[in-house]
Amino acid sequence: MRRRIPASIPALFVVFGGLALAVFALPLVGLLSRTPWRDLAGLLTSDVARDAVRLSVSTSVAATAVATVLGVPLAFVLARASFVGRSIVRGLVTLPLVLPPVVGGAALLFALGRRGVVGEPLADATGIVLPFSWWGVVAANVFIAMPFLVISVEGAVRNLDGRYEGAAATLGAGRWEVLRRVTLPMIRPSLVAGLALTWARAFGEFGATVTFAGSLQGRTQTLPLAVFVALESDREVAVALSLLMVVVSLVVLVSLRSWWWRFR
Amino acid sequence: MSGLEAHLRVRRDDGFVLDMSLSLDHGETVALLGPNGAGKSTAVSALAGLVPLDEGEIVLGGRTLDSQDVFVRPDLRRIGVVFQDYLLFPHLTAAENVAFGVRDRKRRREAAITWLARVGLADLADHMPGSLSGGQAQRVALARALASAPELLLLDEPLAALDVRTRLAMRRVLSEHLRAFPGPRLLITHDPTEAFTLADRILVLEAGSLTQVGTADDIRLRPRTRYVAELAGSNLFVGVADEGSVDVGGHVLQIADRFIAGPVTVTVRPSAVTVHLVRPAGSPRNVWETVVDLLEPIGDRVRLLTGAPLPLTVEITAESAVALGLGPGVPVWVAVKATEVEVEEG
Numbered sequence: 001m002r003r004r005i006p007a008s009i010p011a012l013f014v015v016f017g018g019l020a021l022a023v024f025a026l027p028l029v030g031l032l033s034r035t036p037w038r039d040l041a042g043l044l045t046s047d048v049a050r051d052a053v054r055l056s057v058s059t060s061v062a063a064t065a066v067a068t069v070l071g072v073p074l075a076f077v078l079a080r081a082s083f084v085g086r087s088i089v090r091g092l093v094t095l096p097l098v099l100p101p102v103v104g105g106a107a108l109l110f111a112l113g114r115r116g117v118v119g120e121p122l123a124d125a126t127g128i129v130l131p132f133s134w135w136g137v138v139a140a141n142v143f144i145a146m147p148f149l150v151i152s153v154e155g156a157v158r159n160l161d162g163r164y165e166g167a168a169a170t171l172g173a174g175r176w177e178v179l180r181r182v183t184l185p186m187i188r189p190s191l192v193a194g195l196a197l198t199w200a201r202a203f204g205e206f207g208a209t210v211t212f213a214g215s216l217q218g219r220t221q222t223l224p225l226a227v228f229v230a231l232e233s234d235r236e237v238a239v240a241l242s243l244l245m246v247v248v249s250l251v252v253l254v255s256l257r258s259w260w261w262r263f264r
Numbered sequence: 265m266s267g268l269e270a271h272l273r274v275r276r277d278d279g280f281v282l283d284m285s286l287s288l289d290h291g292e293t294v295a296l297l298g299p300n301g302a303g304k305s306t307a308v309s310a311l312a313g314l315v316p317l318d319e320g321e322i323v324l325g326g327r328t329l330d331s332q333d334v335f336v337r338p339d340l341r342r343i344g345v346v347f348q349d350y351l352l353f354p355h356l357t358a359a360e361n362v363a364f365g366v367r368d369r370k371r372r373r374e375a376a377i378t379w380l381a382r383v384g385l386a387d388l389a390d391h392m393p394g395s396l397s398g399g400q401a402q403r404v405a406l407a408r409a410l411a412s413a414p415e416l417l418l419l420d421e422p423l424a425a426l427d428v429r430t431r432l433a434m435r436r437v438l439s440e441h442l443r444a445f446p447g448p449r450l451l452i453t454h455d456p457t458e459a460f461t462l463a464d465r466i467l468v469l470e471a472g473s474l475t476q477v478g479t480a481d482d483i484r485l486r487p488r489t490r491y492v493a494e495l496a497g498s499n500l501f502v503g504v505a506d507e508g509s510v511d512v513g514g515h516v517l518q519i520a521d522r523f524i525a526g527p528v529t530v531t532v533r534p535s536a537v538t539v540h541l542v543r544p545a546g547s548p549r550n551v552w553e554t555v556v557d558l559l560e561p562i563g564d565r566v567r568l569l570t571g572a573p574l575p576l577t578v579e580i581t582a583e584s585a586v587a588l589g590l591g592p593g594v595p596v597w598v599a600v601k602a603t604e605v606e607v608e609e610g
């Protein structure tokens with residue numbers, strides 16, 4: 001069946017739109033053209049690859065969990081409380097979105113590093129040293145990815161009609177019960193979207209991680225770092241790992257999108 | 265044990281002040297009647313605990329819910345609210361909405377189904393609120409409030425969002441369930457018909473304070489403010505129709521509709537009533553002899569209240585009032601055409 005292009009779209013837009021699509025698609029074509037299909041299984045099960053996959057999955061999931069536990073409350077406060085300097089706090093929350101991740105990683109190092117303003121007393125008191133550790137990767141990911149969660153949940157909470165929560169209270173539900181049975185279910189689409197974006201951002205994080213946590217295989221070398229290292233040494237490994245990331249990310253984003261539309 | 269005793273004083277952010285007292289007995293329906301912006305919804309929020317009092321107190325069944333020293337959270341107040349636009353939780357089915365406030369967790373679903381059946385919606389248990397009509401959503405909201413076993417029932421403009429036809433049917437459903445609810449019931453409304461037909465007593469709220477308290481007849485026949493006078497402006501009766509006439513408390517009015525039968529609400533506009541010194545000629549008409557009880561000028565018109573057998577509010581021009589030499593105690597004939605008697609089922 002032939003689909004006609006609606007008259008409301010100028011022909012030039014179709015051409016330019018096609019070019020835009022090419023911008024997204026061409027790198028993928030390049031990647032696919034270099035993929036060593038025959039050795040793919042072997043490449044993806046190498047030590048370096050398996051360590052990187054394990055680390056990427058565990059740190060991105062942990063970062064999403066931390067971002068949820070901390071970010072959802074922050075989103076609620078931003079959406080519902082009015083206090084002096086709220087716009088500054090809001091700006092601070094979005095800073096990691098525009099800051100070069102390397103700068104973020106360096107800033108984290110100054111704050112949480114062994115000699116950092118918080119890191120030094122923390123290390124002295126508890127022996128916990130964040131940089132160049134698994135938790136360091138998680139901390140860098142949280143810093144970079146949490147804005148997605150906060151922004152998405154804050155918007156949803158602000159648009160939520162607070163009278164539903166009042167209605168729930170008159171029906172005998174206490175504050176936590178209202179949160180669990182009314183507020184969270186009602187903002188669920190935005191919460192899930194925020195979670196997925198946060199996870200995806202953490203999964204692909206490179207700059208802040210390499211600066212703050214380094215690239216130690218088996219300890220802090222996540223998939224993006226492994227790709228970067230492999231580009232210098234073993235290009236086929238780099239291509240295989242890149243392809244893996246593309247596939248995983250696409251699956252998550254596409255399924256999120258269809259899920260999102262179902263709930264509109 | 266007493267029902268609800270409250271003195272509400274709330275100052276809103278916009279400077280509006282609500283300051284009113286109310287007292288409701290068990291088994292009594294009281295209407296809080298007032299125009300938009302009178303503070304009715306603020307009163308609901310204060311009673312339900314969604315807004316704290318600035319001064320005053322709320323005592324329900326001997327338990328202080330709000331005062332200078334006490335503030336009971338809304339979830340512990342046991343006040344059932346039917347909200348103006350129902351506020352059914354959109355992510356829960358009708359049954360889950362009703363089950364929300366059922367205290368016995370194990371019997372939630374069972375109790376919800378029972379309540380839905382009582383409002384005639386058992387077959388819609390698994391429908392989402394978005395797929396319910398206004399009347400159905402209203403009944404789910406009523407069932408939800410009642411299922412939480414409240415001690416006080418608050419209805420905030422329960423019929424306002426419905427179309428006219430559904431409103432009449434829902435008024436009957438509401439009246440039935442109000443009567444079955446043992447505690448005090450407070451009906452918030454801007455519609456005098458709703459107040460007159462559903463409430464035992466009426467509190468008139470204007471600009472944050474009560475301007476008149478009384479039965480429907482008190483309000484209707486002796487309005488104390490301009491707003492009440494305008495509200496009461498229409499003569500409203502409840503009666504039983506049969507073959508072209510309506511029996512309103514012993515007095516029979518001829519009506520134009522010969523097929524309507526059963527309980528009805530009858531309205532006669534004050535300007536539809538004519539006043540004569542001798543029996544007017546011509547039929548078919550509702551004509552009876554009575555006396556002028558009260559006479560008050562409203563601009564270039566005059567409002568009369570006539571006495572037994574069927575007290576009416578009548579509006580005539582100041583000119584004819586002078587021409588007829590009307591004054592309190594003057595015997596007159598009043599006439600209403602059958603076509604001017606408006607009859608609604610319900």
